Amino acid sequence: MRGLIGKKIGMTQIFGDEGTVFPVTIVEAGPCVVTQIKTDKQDGYSAVQLGFGERKEKHTNKPMKGLFSKANLSPKKVLSEFEPISGFDYKVGQEFGASIFKKGDKVNVTGTSKGKGFTGVMKRHGFSGGPATHGQREYLRSPGSIGQGSDPSRVFKGMKMAGHAGVQKVTVKNLEIVKVDSEKNQLFIKGAVPGVNNSYVLIKK
Numbered sequence: 001m002r003g004l005i006g007k008k009i010g011m012t013q014i015f016g017d018e019g020t021v022f023p024v025t026i027v028e029a030g031p032c033v034v035t036q037i038k039t040d041k042q043d044g045y046s047a048v049q050l051g052f053g054e055r056k057e058k059h060t061n062k063p064m065k066g067l068f069s070k071a072n073l074s075p076k077k078v079l080s081e082f083e084p085i086s087g088f089d090y091k092v093g094q095e096f097g098a099s100i101f102k103k104g105d106k107v108n109v110t111g112t113s114k115g116k117g118f119t120g121v122m123k124r125h126g127f128s129g130g131p132a133t134h135g136q137r138e139y140l141r142s143p144g145s146i147g148q149g150s151d152p153s154r155v156f157k158g159m160k161m162a163g164h165a166g167v168q169k170v171t172v173k174n175l176e177i178v179k180v181d182s183e184k185n186q187l188f189i190k191g192a193v194p195g196v197n198n199s200y201v202l203i204k205k
Helices: 062-070 121-123
Strands: 003-015 021-029 032-037 047-054 074-084 106-112 117-119 163-165 169-181 186-190 200-204
Touching: 003 047, 003 074, 003 186, 021 169, 021 200, 032 062, 032 074, 074 200, 121 163
Parallel strands: none
Antiparallel strands: 003 021, 003 200, 021 186, 032 047, 047 074, 106 169, 106 200, 117 163, 169 186
16 A cells, blocks of 8 residues: 555654654554545546545435445545555455554655634745834834736735635655554654644655
């Protein structure tokens, strides 16, 4: 399997062989169950759909109930598709856990970033702000000019301005796995991954 769905547990630190300390994020990776196998002939592309976490049946809509009943599985909370490994025989109901990864593997982790509410341009886009002296009064954190005057008489789309920050799909690449706990299905990933604690992430090799 090329990846798993996981849940971010939180951050801690562990010590390396030479006594160096690493900040790590603990991710509960699995067990993930194969809920559907998509093929070029039937679906136009090949993929393996995995499910993670349990969902109450009363909170599952009818199309999803049909998918899970066809696979003889209980409803899953999160579904995601991964690229299959050629030559591997996948079966519906098959389980994958953290043991598919090993220490030293480099992975890409995708999640939803933390929400920061309504923020200004300095926090949202990294603007430097206005001058702090020489007659400055109340425009230290203002965006400055947002366009020309009478021509074109409008602000161009995509202008970086204040607004809602965070809650976006973010992928952090080339993170190193420093420890694998196969019994608890936990991965210890060096550095930070996107999202709040207990949020769902995708870990891909």
